[in-house]
Amino acid sequence: MRHKRHGTAARPSAETSADKVLRAFNTWSFKREQPENPHLLMQVVTTAVARGEPLRFVMYWGKGPRCSIGPEDLECLDFVGGMMARIREVHTAGAAVTLILTDTHARHNGHPEESIDAYFAAIAAEAARRGFATCRLSGLVAAAGETAVAADDAPMPEDVLESLAASAGKWYRGAGTAEDGARAYYTMNMVERRAVEIAFPGAIFATFNGSRLRCLFPARMPIFYMYSLRRGVAVKPWFLPADQELCEPDACRCRTPEAMPD
Incomplete structure (x- = not known):
């Protein structure tokens, strides 16, 4: 006759552990x-836990008027790092973050190459200090090739056009009108979202945008809508400060930290 062993804790199932991991970051402190x-x-969380692998996150990191890194960028990187620290507390393998530097969007908006390279190099350096990986969106699109191109994209919804055109009115410096820029941006994103899901299967796509722009993001990846700097703030750090002037190739207008308001 077999006797049950006493004093030995039951091993938690992958689902139970995954629930703890999910609750570590899926809170209103971050989302x-x-x-x-x-x-x-x-x-996705359950698979990472069962395999003992890091929970992988990918997210776009864009470029605004500044050509150099600012305190808002650092605050955002630290905020993302704080979310990853929460995951490490309950998941031994931790989490892995890849920032996809959207150089294609920066060129589309008319930023000079020197400004794009300088800003993204600074972001990549600070990301590496926090254990984050980086890559260029143009590289993902090139690697995906024709696989990322499809002819069955749905027309852009009117509310999305309205939102993108409003943003283009602020930041687009390319040829044509703001609406032209918005339509071209949408077309780019239809290819880019497929390139991202090809490059990062089994990852979570995190974004500072809201669900209104869901159609711009990878269709087969879970989307995590999160704050950017702290709870209650979702403004993208690269667009801050709000009154920042656009840097030109021969004139950097980035404000020093001492000149920025508290």
């Missing part, structure tokens, strides 16, 4: 709204 497709999100 700005509920994640899209929570079942797929849970599946």
Whole structure:
């Protein structure tokens, strides 16, 4: 007759551990709204836990008027790092972050190459200091090649056009009108979102945008909508400060930290 062993704790299932990992970051301290497709999100977390692998996050990092890094960028990187630290507390393998530097969007908006390279080099250096990886979006698109191109994209929804055109009115310096820029931007994103999901299968796509722009993000990846600098703030750090002037190739207008308001 077999006797049950006493004093030995039952090993938690992958689902139980995954739930703890999910609750570590899926809180209102970090998320700005509920994640899209929570079942797929849970599946990704469960797989990482079962395999003892880091939970992988990828996110776009853009470029605004500045050509140099600012305190808002550092605050955002630290905020993301804080979320990763929460995950490490309950998941031994921790989390891995890749910032996708959107050089294609910066060129589309008319930023000079020197400014793009200088800013993204500074971001990459600070990201590396925090254990984050970086890559260029142009590289992902090139690697995906024709695989990322499809002819079945749905027309851009009117509310998305309205939102993108409003943003283009502030930041687009390319040829044509703001609406022209918005339409071209949408077309770019349809290819880029497929390149991202090809490059990062099994990862979570985190974004500072809201679900209104869901159509711009990878279709087969779980989307985590999060704050950028702290709870209640979702403004992209590269667009701060709000009154920052655009840097030109021969004239850097980046404000020093001492000149920035508290």
